[in-house]
Amino acid sequence: MPALHILGLIKASRADYKEAAILLGMAAKMSPEDPSIHYNFAKALMDCGSVEDSIRHHMKAVELMPNNPQPWLNYGEAQSTLGRHKLALELYLGNISRRERNKKNRLGYYSADFHNHAIGYLIAELFELHDRNRFELFGFSFGPARCDGTRKRLVEAFDRFIEVDDFSDLEVAKMSRELAIDIAIDLNGFTRGVRAEIFSYGAAPIQVNYLGYPGTMGASYMDYIIADKTLIPFDFRSHYY
Known part of the structure; x- marks a missing residue:
């Protein structure tokens, strides 16, 4: 297991999810075909609130290990969370594209x-x-x-x-x-x-x-x-x- 992957898991175990996501993201770039890295990276992203990115890496994990049910389950959970996340942001912040242009x-x-x-x-x-x-x-x-x-x-x-x-x-x-x-x-x-x-x-x-x-x-x-x-x-x- 790559050192960055191990360090990322240690950070995640200590609830330092942002640092875990950074380390696991680096590990995923170094080992793009390792499903366990994408799976753990996706979980760290989910814990950070980066739901869309979490979905993408859960999907990558699904592609790399289609017979393992856990990535499928987490992928479904992330999709559900994304719907609630986007709705909450839209209600709270409004649609960012609908506003008048500035003079500068x-x-x-x-x-x-x-x-x-x-x-x-x-x-x-x-x-x-x-x-x-x-x-x-x-x-x-x-x-x-x-x-x-x-x-x-x-x-x-x-x-x-x-x-x-x-x-x-x-x-x-x-x-x-x-x-x-x-x-x-x-x-x-x-x-x-x-x-x-x-x-x-x-x-x-x-x-x-x-x-x-x-x-x-x-x-x-x-x-x-x-x-x-x-x-x-x-x-x-x-x-x-």
Whole structure:
């Protein structure tokens, strides 16, 4: 059994489901034909609330071991949960696609690394160079508050900088909707401080994976990844979904 699979199971046994999902997701990429990894990954995703992704990996487990009834049972349970999950979100948050367009495109950038960190260093100038006649920039920081030069520069680069470390994922998604964010850009992905559930709830009509995690998140709620031919060679594109 791969080490990542074992570590993921240990994390799951300790109810650290987010970390378990990250480790098991990595294990699934390394051993894509191992049904037990997909099965355990699907269970961890379910425990995290990522129901749609859980269904997809339960289905993969079913395909790889069709004679085992347990993946079928969990797949059915996940499908039932998805129906209730989507209905509850629709009732609570409303339909995200039905709202008026903003005069300027509102871009929300989400990160735990808005400070003296590689992400902060790499992206500060990009924020400063946005065309403010066309875009409004919102920074959602879910890392601990910092006082350093990069943090100060980043805060000044946004039209609005919001500390959301004390807010739940659902609350951040709801806040994003209330602020009418048009495009939500996740700068973390599956790295330290991951808050992927914000995007599973639908923070914006368009959601993008960028910079911090240059790999597929394997998540149906992420619409795009920003990359180039060096990051994702043409022959590897089929592995990004």
